Amino acid sequence: MKAAVLRDDQERFSVEEVAVDGVGAHELLIQTAAAGLCHSDLYHLRGVFDIPRPTILGHESAGVVLEVGSEVEGFAVGDHVITCLATFCGRCERCLSGRSYLCAGTHSQRAPGARPRLHQDDAEIHQFLNVSSFAEQLLVHESAAVRITKDMPLDLAALIGCGVTTGLGAVFNKAQVRPGETVAVIGCGGIGLSAIQAARISGAGRIIAVDRQPDKFDVATKVGATDVVDASRYDAAEAIRELTGGGVDHCIEAVGAPATATAALESLAVGGTATIVGLMPSGKTFPVQGRLLLDDRRLQGAYMGAQNFRVAMPRHVELFLSGQLLLEEMVSSRIGLDGIDDAFDAMEAGRAVRDLVIF
Incomplete structure (x- = not known):
């Protein structure tokens, strides 16, 4: 698949071919439809926060399920989904006390020593915030996705994956x-x-x-x-x-x-x-x-709207479908992977509201 890769000591992306590993028991393979550019991505791009590199940034996305892991429940091939960085285990104190959005989310990562989800010639490409949205496909833990109605346009659904849910x-x-x-x-x-x-x-x-x-x-x-x-x-x-x-x-x-x-x-x-x-x-x-x-x-x-995203995001979809939530008005531009650098420059200059990468 093609992905926008961020390498060491760089503040610009390189569009490259990246391999996606096989789907694990609790994982979903998703064909990315769209990904939003978030200001937190810009911070990581500019090195404000230290992250492992090379990596694929992006964490606000929506798409269609291509493959479902053997132990996954509640998802099927063809489902339309929104992804979210706020994975939840459902077992820790934060989850059980109603604050699943604060779950540490370590369950959603592959075990140390296991094959990485993303790689090039066996060299790991690090996954960003459990998602890595700036890629044609997403291999994520099942707790990083929520199923939505197919009536919802997938490009606008991507906005709900972070910014909209956080603000609402x-x-x-x-x-x-x-x-x-x-x-x-x-x-x-x-x-x-x-x-x-x-x-x-x-x-x-x-x-x-x-x-x-x-x-x-x-x-x-x-x-x-x-x-x-x-x-x-x-x-x-x-x-x-x-x-x-x-x-x-x-x-x-x-x-x-x-x-x-x-x-x-x-x-x-x-x-x-x-x-x-x-x-x-x-x-x-x-x-x-x-x-x-x-x-x-x-x-x-x-943080992240202070609510479990699997409860919140379908409600936000309904707000859009009922005409109460306006999303198209928030879109500054629709771009391809090769337009990401210019879009982040516009964001840094304060000119953009929300840009969407369309796959």
Whole structure:
């Protein structure tokens, strides 16, 4: 199969032929239909996080099942599926306490010494986040996939594999926005736009979109924002407080930077909640003014929507099919494997919302 391989000391991809191993007892072989480009992929591409190389990045994808392992239950050849990095064992304390999205997921990897899932002439190509989506085929553990209705377009389904589920879940499950409440979302990428939509679906009375790229405000308004703040011209927290007469009930941070995390907390009204969703590089910290917490403000994190993806993703599909969730509006471009580098350059410059690799 063809795949976009990231090699040592490189920040550009090489499209190469990669071999896929035989399907294990608890594995699925999937023909990739589409894969989304996520900002966390960019961090790994640029070396912000250290990962084994050579590797195939990508973790947001959808496709069609080609082969099913001998002990797999609940999947059949021809099923349409979405993949997810948040594999779950169903046996550990986190899984059994209802937080399967925090499962360590070691069960989903092949045992040490076993043949790698991906290789070239017996040299391992490392699998990224249990998925490695930038490839024509995916060989994954069964717990990395969820079956969806064939009514759902597979290219748009890929978006649900990470960004959409993360943004929706941050609002539905962690912030638990109620009708009439005010919400600010900092960052209008795939996660932020999904959070805006979740706030709209939840009945928020006012939804403020914040970004440094004004070009994104048209999309933000289409999917539900009632107000916008250009953070390249104004102090975000101050502008939010001024717009609302004191602050918002909820602020969703979808950038992953110390400055935006600080702004999220400082934009809150008394009793408000800041939910940090953006992936922040290791070692980065941000100041918290203690007096803000004394007024019953709350600071919390949210990972992968804070819900088991096998429960959440089919519901998100239904939201799309019913017209409540808008996905096509979030797509910046559809590209082939050879367009990935240019697409990541656009993402780094802040020009892209969500690019899709189509296979």
